[in-house]
Amino acid sequence: MSQSKAVEVRHVEIDSEAEGQRIDNFLVRELKGVPKSHIYRLLRSGQVRVNGKRVAQTYRLLAGDTVRIPPVRTSQRASEEKHVPVGKPLPVVFEDDALLIIDKPAGQAVHGGSGVSYGVIEQLRVQRPDVRLLExxxxxDRETSGLLIVAKKRSALAALHDMMREGRVDKHYITMVSGHWRNERQHIRQPLFKYLTSEGERRVRVQPDGKVAHSIVTLRRRWPSFSELGVELKTGRTHQIRVHLTHAGFPLLGDDKYGDFSLNKALARDANLQRMFLHAARLSFNHPLSGELISVEAPLPPELVAFRQWVGEQEVQDFGETL
Structure with missing residues (x-):
């Protein structure tokens, strides 16, 4: 029989770092282990109050707000966080008091969910218990390696979201595709539509009524059967590079959702390519709080360098490399 524990009434004053967060998301973090359905009941019943008043679950907190959190009984087992191993320290490319930029390994999800018990963000929180906020x-994508921005301040997070929505964060990727890419520079503007397969898996396709999506593709190297491309994202849609290039007839090598599956199998066997060839190589943006220009790079990981060398034993045309 599981033991239970009661939490006393708490009054939490909101500081500038929590400002802008929705009250339901705030409560999820404050009441670890409590189901969201119960949190919504607390809000609807008025047991949670902000400055003595009822609020909707969509209310966004302001600095100086006082949140009343009622006693909530939960089983100890339910309230304990899922075990997340500390793991190896994630490679840090840039860090200050507002931002953390890491070089994410391929094969690691950025967050838990969809059958993944934990991801980069959960592991960072375990590795950095002294940091109050990590978002x-x-x-x-799980199989994409490279640069990932994590906010350490709520104000930086909100500003970054605005900057990305307005296209003020330059994101450059390196990929290798099947086929002989011809244009040295090409814009792809194809709307993207998200849907679920009959098995319930998330997929994306080009569709006229989809969301606006814009990729700029630059030819870096070309072999008889493969091409190495640089891709600059002007929008940040789900699976954007993968779907844009596959729709154009150039599937990413190693892509297990949209790629050439028979080719992937052969490359895994003959060249030990065990992952998708997609790497977030460069980020450039003005710091969301100071305005200072931040420009960071992450070199291709060893397994992609090794594959490139294997391909490079064939005749190659080099169109310039910056990373």
């Missing part, structure tokens, strides 16, 4: 500013 993802954007996402990378």
């Amino acid at each position: 993802l500013a954007h996402r990378l």
Whole structure:
């Protein structure tokens, strides 16, 4: 029989770092282990109050607000956080009091969910227990390696979201595709539509009524059968690079969702390519709080360098490399 514990009434004053957060998300973090459905009941019943008043679950907190959090009984087992191993320290490319930029390894999800018990952000919180706030500013696919921005201040997070929505964060990727890419520079503007497969898996396709998406593709190297490309994202849609290039007839090598599956199998066997060839190589943006220009790079990881060398044993045309 599980033991229970009661939490006394608490009154939490909101500081500038929590400002702008929705009250329901704030409570999820304050009441670890409590189901969201119960949190919504607390809000609807008025047991949670802000400055003595009822608020909707969509209310965004302001600095100076006082939140009343009622006693909530939960089983000890439910209130304990899922075990997240400390793991190896994640490579840090840039850090100050507002931002943390890491070089994410391929194969690691950025957050838990969809069958993944934990991801980069959960591991960072375990590794950095002294940091009050760690929140993802954007996402990378699980099999994509490279630069990932994590906010350490709520104000920086909100500003970064605005900057990304307005296209003020330059994001450059390196990929290798199947096929003979011809244009040295090409814009792809194809709307993208998200849907679920019959198995319930998330997918994206080009569709006229989809969301606006814009990628700029630059030819870096070309072999008889493969091309290495640089891609600058002007929008940040789910699976954007993968779907834009596959739709153009150039699937990413190693892509297990949209790629050439028979080719992937052969490359895994013959060249030990065990992952998707997609790397977030460069970020450039003005610091969301200071305005200072931040420009960071992450070199190709060893397994992609090794694959490039394997491909490079064939004849190659080099169009310039910066990373």
